[in-house]
Every structure is written in C-alpha cells, then in structure tokens.
Amino acid sequence: MSPTTSTARKKTALLLMGGGARAAYQVGVLKAIATRYPRNSKIPFDIICGTSAGAINGTGIACYASCFHLGVKKIEWVWRQFHTNQVYYSDYPRVFRHLLRGLFSAFQADYANKRPVSVFDNTPLKQLLSKILDLKRIDRNILGGYLSSVSVTASSYNNGDSITFFQSDSADEWRRAKRCGQRTLLGLHHLLASAAIPVLFPSVQIHQQYFGDGSVNQLSPLSAPIHLGAEKILVIGLEQPRSHDFSERLPHHPGLATIAGHLLDTIFADTLNSDLERMQRINNTIETMRQHQIQTNLKPIDSLLINPSQNFNQIASEHYLSLPIAVRSIFRLMGIGQHSDSSLASYLLFEQEYTRRLIDCGYEDGMHQLDNIMQFLQQT
Numbered sequence: 001m002s003p004t005t006s007t008a009r010k011k012t013a014l015l016l017m018g019g020g021a022r023a024a025y026q027v028g029v030l031k032a033i034a035t036r037y038p039r040n041s042k043i044p045f046d047i048i049c050g051t052s053a054g055a056i057n058g059t060g061i062a063c064y065a066s067c068f069h070l071g072v073k074k075i076e077w078v079w080r081q082f083h084t085n086q087v088y089y090s091d092y093p094r095v096f097r098h099l100l101r102g103l104f105s106a107f108q109a110d111y112a113n114k115r116p117v118s119v120f121d122n123t124p125l126k127q128l129l130s131k132i133l134d135l136k137r138i139d140r141n142i143l144g145g146y147l148s149s150v151s152v153t154a155s156s157y158n159n160g161d162s163i164t165f166f167q168s169d170s171a172d173e174w175r176r177a178k179r180c181g182q183r184t185l186l187g188l189h190h191l192l193a194s195a196a197i198p199v200l201f202p203s204v205q206i207h208q209q210y211f212g213d214g215s216v217n218q219l220s221p222l223s224a225p226i227h228l229g230a231e232k233i234l235v236i237g238l239e240q241p242r243s244h245d246f247s248e249r250l251p252h253h254p255g256l257a258t259i260a261g262h263l264l265d266t267i268f269a270d271t272l273n274s275d276l277e278r279m280q281r282i283n284n285t286i287e288t289m290r291q292h293q294i295q296t297n298l299k300p301i302d303s304l305l306i307n308p309s310q311n312f313n314q315i316a317s318e319h320y321l322s323l324p325i326a327v328r329s330i331f332r333l334m335g336i337g338q339h340s341d342s343s344l345a346s347y348l349l350f351e352q353e354y355t356r357r358l359i360d361c362g363y364e365d366g367m368h369q370l371d372n373i374m375q376f377l378q379q380t
Contacts, residue, residue: 009378009379009380010231010232010302010379010380011046011047011148011229011230011231011232012044012045012046012047012230012231012232012233012234012377013045013046013047013048013049013225013228013230013232013233013234014043014045014047014048014049014058014061014233014234014236015049015050015054015221015222015224015225015233015234015235015236016048016049016050016051016054016055016057016058016236017051017052017054017215017221017235017236017237017238017268017269017272018050018051018052018053018054018055018194018195018213018214018215018238018268019052019053019054019238019268019347020052020053020197020264020346020347020348020350021053021082021346021347021348021349021350021354021355021358022053022238022308022312022346022347022358023052023053023054023056023057023238024079024082024354024355024356024358024359024362025236025238025308025312025358025359025361025362025365026054026057026236026238026362027057027072027075027076027079027359027362028358028359028360028361028362028363028364028365028366029236029306029362029363029365029366030057030061030072030075030236030362030366031072031076031359031362031363031366032362032363032365032366032367032370032373033366033370033373033374033377034068034069034072035367035370036370036374037068037069039067039069040067040069041067041068041069042065042066042067042068042146043061043062043064043065043068043071043146043147044068044377045061045147045234046147046148046149046229046230047147047148047149047150047151047225047228047229047230048061048062048147048149048150048151049149049150049151049153049164049224049225049228050151050152050153050194051152051153051194051213051214051215051218051221052194052195052197052213052214052215052268053195054236054238055152055153055190055191055194055195055214056129056191056194056195057075058150058152059133059135059138059150059152059186059191060074060075060078060132060133061075062137062138062141062147062150063133063134063135063137063138063141064137065138065141065146065147066141066144066146074132076359078128078132079355079356079359080352080355080356080359081352082350082351082352082355083350083351083352084323084324084327084348084349084350084351085124085324086124086125086128086350087122087124087125087128087350088120088121088122088123088124088125088201089120089121089123089124090120090323090324090326090327091324091326092325092326092329094121095120095121095326095327095330096326098118098120098121099119101115102115102117102118105117115202116202116203116204116210117202118196118199118200118201118202118203119199119200119201119330120200120201121202122192122195122196122201122202125192125195126188126192129188129191129192130188133188133191135185135186135187135188138150138167138186139167139185142167142168142169143169148168148169148170148171148228148229149166149167149168149169149171149228149229150166150167150168150186151164151165151166151167151181151224151225151228152164152165152166152186152190152191152194152214153165153194153214153218153221153224154190154193154194154196154204154206154211154212154213154214155211155212155213155214155215155216155217155218156209156210156211157203157209157210157211157212158208158209158210159209160178160217161178161179161180161217162178162179162180162214162217162218162219162220162223163179163180163181163182163211164179164180164181164182164223164224164227165181165182165184165186165190166181166182166183166184166186166224166228167183167184167185167186168183168228170229171183171227171228171229174227176220176223178217178219179218179219179220179223181224181227181228189204189205189206190206192204193206193211193212193214194211194213194214195213195214196211196212196213197212197213197264197347198212198213198216200348201213213267215267215268215271216267218271219271219275220271220275221271221272221275222272222275222276222279222301222303223275226301230301231299231301231302232301232302232303232304232376232377232379233301233302233303233304234303234304234306234373234376234377235272235276235303235304235305235306236306236362237269237272237305237306237307237308238268238269238307238308238312239265239268239269239272239273239307239308240307240308240310240311240312240313240346241307241308241309241310241311255335255342256334256335258335258340258341258342260334260342260344261341261342261343261344262343264343264344264347265343272305276303276305279301279303282298282300282301283300283301285298286298286299286300287300302376302379304372304373304376306365306366306369306373308361308362308365309361309364309365309368310361312343312346312358313341313343313345313346315346315354315357315358315361316343316345316346316349316354317338317339317345319349319351319353319354319357320337320338320345320349321338322349322351322353322354323345323349323351327348331344331345
C-alpha cells in the first residue's frame with residue numbers, strides 16, 4: 001500500500017482514549033488489526049488522536065507510520081516488559097520522600113517556586129519515553145505522506161480548557177467553548193502533561209500554563225479528529241463492561257478509594273459515550289435534511305467503538321500482589337486492598353503480568369470483531 005492510497009477513501013482517524021495501565025488493551029486491538037495488512041504496509045489511519053496513556057500509544061504508532069507492523073511490535077514490546085518503577089518510583093525511600101516533599105511544600109508561601117504536588121513521582125516515565133520515542137519521525141512521516149495529523153490532548157489548570165496540541169500537513173487551529181487546537185511540534189512534555197492523572201501524578205508546565213491529564217474537562221473527545229479532517233473514526237475505548245445486577249449494592253457509605261475509582265471511571269469514559277450519542281443525533285439530522293433535499297454544509301461522520309469485553313478490575317485483583325510493596329502500602333492507606341471494590345488499582349498496575357493479560361484481551365476482542373473493523377476501515 002503506497003502513501004497516496006489514502007486519498008481514494010474517506011479520511012480515517014484512530015482515537016485512543018486514556019486509562020493508565022488499561023491502555024495495554026489498545027495494543028492488543030491494534031495487533032489484531034495488523035494481521036490483515038502486509039508486513040511492509042503503512043498504518044491504515046490518516047489521523048491519530050490520543051489522550052493520556054492513549055496519547056503515548058498513539059504517538060508510538062505515529063513514529064512508525066510507514067510500517068504498521070513495526071510500530072505495533074515496538075509498543076507491544078514495551079507494554080509486555082512493563083514494571084511499575086518504569087512509570088513512577090515505587091520503592092519505599094523515594095515514595096515516602098516524595099510524599100514528604102509534597103507535604104512540606106504545602107507550608108511554603110504562595111509566592112515561592114513550589115514543586116508540583118502529587119502522590120507519585122513519574123520521573124521514570126519521562127526517562128522511558130525519551131529512550132523509546134523519536135518524535136522527530138512524526139514530522140518526517142507527515143512530509144512523506146504516511147500520515148496527515150497527530151494530536152495529543154491535555155487539560156489546562158489555568159483556565160480549565162481542553163487543549164489539543166497537534167502536528168498536521170494542512171489542518172488549521174480551532175477554538176470552541178472550553179476547547180481549542182494549537183499547532184505545534186509535539187514533545188515529551190506534551191505526552192507527560194496529557195498523562196498526568198490529577199493528584200496521582202504532577203502537573204506539567206508548558207509555556208505559561210500548567211497542564212494535567214487530557215481526559216479531565218474533555219467535553220468532546222471526538223472534537224480533535226473531526227477538526228483534523230476525519231470522516232471516519234475508529235475509537236478504542238477502555239470502559240469495562242458494567243454490571244447490570246442492581247442487587248449488588250454497597251453495604252455502607254463508599255470509602256475514599258471507591259470514590260477515587262469512580263471519579264477516574266467518569267473522567268476516562270463517560271464523556272466519550274455522550275459525545276458519540278451527540279454525533280449520532282447530528283448524523284440522523286443530516287440524513288433527514290438530505291431526504292427532504294435541504295442543503296447543508298454538515299457532513300456525517302462514521303464511527304466504530306471497540307471496548308473491552310472483560311472486567312479490568314477483576315484482572316487487576318488477580319495480579320494485585322505483583323505491585324511493589326511500597327505502592328501497596330499507599331493503597332492500604334487509601335483503603336484499597338486486593339479485593340476492594342475500587343478500580344484505582346486497574347489504572348496504576350503497571351506490571352507485566354497484568355499488562356500482558358490486557359494485551360491478550362485486546363487481541364481476542366480485536367480478532368472477534370476483525371471483519372467489522374476491516375469493513376469499516378476499507379469503506380469509501
């Protein structure tokens with residue numbers, strides 16, 4: 001497949017949502033899709049948009065846009081070899097030294113140059129990304145016609161806006177209520193900002209603003225791919241199947257851990273579902289207008305959502321003891337145990353036993369839906 005073949009079909013976007021360690025699932029789905037393409041094939045996406053951990057996966061694929069198989073293998077190898085200390089410090093001395101520094105900074109004067117406050121220090125993630133990602137390749141792939149646009153979304157703590165940083169061959173910047181797109185050369189600081197889960201990881205300064213996880217205040221996750229020119233959007237979400245057994249009720253008021261897990265579930269999943277519903281209503285409106293021969297500049301956007309078929313909380317519970325003892329101690333202080341009802345561990349369990357299970361789960365789901373996925377990607 002040559003770089004120019006993408007012009008014969010609708011412009012296709014890959015949208016990767018955030019979810020911490022759960023993002024290993026996305027690698028499995030992409031691995032399944034790659035089985036239908038020749039080994040020397042370019043990626044089947046013109047646009048790649050990512051948020052949080054999905055942004056890291058997305059830029060990893062974008063760096064190898066000229067060879068889809070190689071890009072998938074590169075990010076799969078990283079996820080299969082993962083350990084928590086590659087993402088954030090997880091030994092007793094550095095974990096509690098970081099917490100004490102954060103505690104002391106709370107007593108500093110407001111005019112002091114304070115350190116960013118967080119539960120964990122994710123310096124190892126910055127070191128890891130600098131080793132495995134050559135972001136200069138993105139620009140070369142865009143110039144070579146293997147890719148049209150790449151975007152990373154982060155949330156501004158200064159004004160609460162959702163900011164999409166993007167590289168593109170032709171897309172213009174945009175501004176809408178509480179969200180905008182800014183053209184730039186993507187760097188590690190954009191990825192770290194997008195993946196900075198509030199409270200858990202420190203904020204990141206970009207120019208004169210401070211940023212956190214892109215899933216926060218992301219009222220319209222589909223906005224970025226649409227503004228970048230997508231006519232079809234393949235979304236790989238990370239929302240696990242929900243229980244419909246209403247008899248499963250909490251025996252007492254939810255604890256801090258349960259509430260924290262619930263907030264993360266809301267941040268990473270709920271806005272996507274509502275945005276997809278809104279887009280479908282617009283598509284229906286456009287179709288009705290066409291049937292009545294009413295002229296409109298709007299165009300329908302096709303979408304396909306892939307979500308996990310298995311419960312990540314249950315899988316995380318099975319591998320909970322693989323977490324470093326210092327991290328388990330922090331979790332215990334928050335009321336999280338191996339069999340607690342909080343989903344927090346499923347976002348922070350960066351251990352290879354867990355991430356490998358999620359990759360396999362994603363691969364199985366991808367293979368199960370592969371015919372639908374390929375039909376969606378190849379439609380014109």
